[in-house]
Amino acid sequence: MSLKQKILLSLSILIIFSLLLFIIFGDNGLVDLNLLKKERHRLIEKNAEITMDNLSLYRESDRLEHDPGYIEDVVRRELGLIGEDEVIFKLKNNGEHKVKR
Incomplete structure (x- = not known):
């Protein structure tokens, strides 16, 4: 192998290595892609949780409107x-009874 071919091969390897580093660690590289995937997964889970809360609140609202x-x-x-005909008995700590009407 001649000196010119060795220099060309070394330069090619250096360029390929630099491109790989840029793809992995550069802006919008694989590291950012993994972070975005994790963020997307977290947002999907949070969205599902909020949807369940929303459904629960809707059901409660519907019951408050229609279920006496x-x-x-x-x-x-x-x-x-309390109702009109109900009586609540409250007990004190020392055992005395108190009637509330």
Whole structure:
């Protein structure tokens, strides 16, 4: 192999190696591609979670609009209201009884 061929071969190898480094580590290279794939996967999972939350809220909204029993349950649970004929007994820590009407 002549000196000219060795220089040409070395230069070709250097250019190919440089191109590979640029493809792997350069802007929009394989490293960025992997990061984008991970971000896409994370966003798909988050979108599925938000869709499930949205469906749950839609169902609850529909029940609040059309289900009187559910409305009564929510009012009792969140506002602590009682019916007209109901009595709540609250016990104190020392065992005394208190009646609330």
